[in-house]
Amino acid sequence: MPANHSMGDFSQDAQLVQAARGGDRAxxxxxxxxxERMVHGVLLAHVPYAEVDDLLQDVFLIALRRLESLREPTxxxxxxxxxxxxxxxxxxxxxxxAEELREPASIADRDEQEARAALAAIxxxxxxxxxxxxxxxxxxMSGPEIAARTGLTPASVRVNLHRGMKQLREKLGKSANHx
Amino acid sequence: xxxEYLWDGCGTPDAEVERLExxxxxxxxxxxxxxxxxxATSPLHTHSRRAQWWRVAASFVLLLGSIWLMRxxxxxxxxxxxxxxxxxxIDGRAAERNEIWKIGQWLETxxxxxxxxxxDGLGEIEVGPNARLELLQAxxxxxxxxxxxxxxxxxxxxxxxxxxVRTPGAYAxxxxxxxxxxxxxxxxxxxxxTVGWVDLQHGFRQSxxxxxxxxxxxxxxxPGAPYFEDSNERFREALETLNFNVEDSQARAEALTILxxxxxxxxxxxxxxxxxxxxxxxxxRLYDRLAVLLPPPAGVTRxxxxxxxxxxxxxxxxxxxxxxxxxxxxxxxxx
Numbered sequence: 288m289p290a291n292h293s294m295g296d297f298s299q300d301a302q303l304v305q306a307a308r309g310g311d312r313a314x315x316x317x318x319x320x321x322x323e324r325m326v327h328g329v330l331l332a333h334v335p336y337a338e339v340d341d342l343l344q345d346v347f348l349i350a351l352r353r354l355e356s357l358r359e360p361t362x363x364x365x366x367x368x369x370x371x372x373x374x375x376x377x378x379x380x381x382x383x384x385a386e387e388l389r390e391p392a393s394i395a396d397r398d399e400q401e402a403r404a405a406l407a408a409i410x411x412x413x414x415x416x417x418x419x420x421x422x423x424x425x426x427x428m429s430g431p432e433i434a435a436r437t438g439l440t441p442a443s444v445r446v447n448l449h450r451g452m453k454q455l456r457e458k459l460g461k462s463a464n465h466x
Numbered sequence: 467x468x469x470e471y472l473w474d475g476c477g478t479p480d481a482e483v484e485r486l487e488x489x490x491x492x493x494x495x496x497x498x499x500x501x502x503x504x505x506a507t508s509p510l511h512t513h514s515r516r517a518q519w520w521r522v523a524a525s526f527v528l529l530l531g532s533i534w535l536m537r538x539x540x541x542x543x544x545x546x547x548x549x550x551x552x553x554x555x556i557d558g559r560a561a562e563r564n565e566i567w568k569i570g571q572w573l574e575t576x577x578x579x580x581x582x583x584x585x586d587g588l589g590e591i592e593v594g595p596n597a598r599l600e601l602l603q604a605x606x607x608x609x610x611x612x613x614x615x616x617x618x619x620x621x622x623x624x625x626x627x628x629x630x631v632r633t634p635g636a637y638a639x640x641x642x643x644x645x646x647x648x649x650x651x652x653x654x655x656x657x658x659x660t661v662g663w664v665d666l667q668h669g670f671r672q673s674x675x676x677x678x679x680x681x682x683x684x685x686x687x688x689p690g691a692p693y694f695e696d697s698n699e700r701f702r703e704a705l706e707t708l709n710f711n712v713e714d715s716q717a718r719a720e721a722l723t724i725l726x727x728x729x730x731x732x733x734x735x736x737x738x739x740x741x742x743x744x745x746x747x748x749x750x751r752l753y754d755r756l757a758v759l760l761p762p763p764a765g766v767t768r769x770x771x772x773x774x775x776x777x778x779x780x781x782x783x784x785x786x787x788x789x790x791x792x793x794x795x796x797x798x799x800x801x
Contacts, residue, residue, distance in 0.1 A: 316499070324494075340495065358634070361685055402490055418670070424490045427494065449472070
């Protein structure tokens with residue numbers, strides 16, 4: 288995948304948005320496929336894993352219903368990010384029963400324990416690093432792909448990955464030393 | 467350690483990154499494909515007529531409740547037309563002095579019109595000729611307008627992040643300041659800050675713009691790195707290429723050469739902003755020029771710059787101060 292093709296991607300988005308506005312389900316389905324991992328990663332950077340699938344569906348449902356209000360079809364990716372972050376913020380504002388917030392009591396699988404600890408360490412990083420690292424390590428997107436989907440320059444993504452990974456190594460190193 | 471594997475999965479695998487990929491891959495979405503609402507006949511018409519009536523009724527009750535609650539809790543935060551020249555219009559009819567500009571209404575000026583808006587506790591907005599803007603939100607905790615075209619001058623006394631202007635290229639969030647914001651017919655916005663700071667954001671891109679500086683934003687890309695307007699023309703042209711020509715690496719490399727040659731000590735501010743927008747090799751070139759213009763603080767090395775490490779020590783040396791941070795942080799942006 289070429290490193291810099293975000294503008295081309297955004298003009299394709301605009302065509303898909305126009306088609307979806309005209310009632311083309313397949314076009315909206317394609318927008319979903321293009322951005323599912325990005326939205327999933329951004330949500331996962333902010334909310335518990337168990338909540339992400341429901342919120343993912345919510346974000347695209349809202350986007351579908353409000354597509355007509357999107358004034359700049361080329362800005363679809365940025366607009367979708369705003370919806371995703373707002374849903375994540377809403378989740379934290381919503382009052383919940385105490386048991387909803389509790390982590391599973393005990394996890395026998397050691398890999399599962401490690402995975403949850405690593406995810407928690409990522410979720411504790413500054414926002415820019417947290418989201419970029421989630422997209423790279425969880426969603427399996429490459430740096431160039433993250434740049435193309437988010438509109439960030441490849442250089443910014445590289446910096447976020449580098450700094451985020453550095454902080455993540457420190458956090459994981461510290462927690463390993465405490466065990 | 468090389469970051470190539472972390473960057474695109476190529477090169478020698480980094481053992482820790484590989485381990486984390488395997489561990490964390492289990493959190494990927496389980497089911498692919500969007501589930502369209504069952505009753506949908508088209509993506510934009512997804513409810514039965516009866517359900518829509520219920521939704522309209524429920525929305526109406528909710529709206530009444532919200533208005534009552536907003537007035538009870540926050541008091542009125544109305545946008546009043548404090549002054550006007552020529553024949554500005556609201557939703558197509560003539561606007562009047564002392565009229566309240568309401569949420570959802572479009573305010574337009576022609577070539578000979580101007581409007582002064584006032585909000586208690588927020589400040590003043592002067593709307594210039596040929597402008598078109600919509601009021602999106604108006605309460606004591608959040609004021610939000612959409613500027614589709616034209617120029618506004620804002621003098622804001624509200625706490626940081628209460629006042630937000632949405633343009634086609636970025637969200638301009640006030641951090642206690644005065645500024646001019648212009649949107650061209652092509653949707654390009656130009657921000658010029660005269661007092662305080664403005665936070666420009668779009669997607670993952672962000673630029674903090676201090677007094678005396680300007681920044682441009684473009685639809686689909688977002689805000690570029692800010693600059694001082696007294697920088698020379700060649701410097702600004704090169705910066706435009708680096709900010710917005712994200713596809714042509716040859717043009718970007720040539721632009722960086724010009725920008726570095728033309729940079730003055732005062733332009734160190736722009737160079738620092740570019741660290742997050744160029745690749746590792748170019749970060750080394752930025753460091754070399756910056757070190758001449760403004761000697762690096764102790765402990766900040768060329769390798770730190772190339773690696774993309776934090777440059778905040780250098781920011782402190784610029785002497786620009788820091789933006790005020792609001793207690794509540796960036797607002798919930800209107801979708």
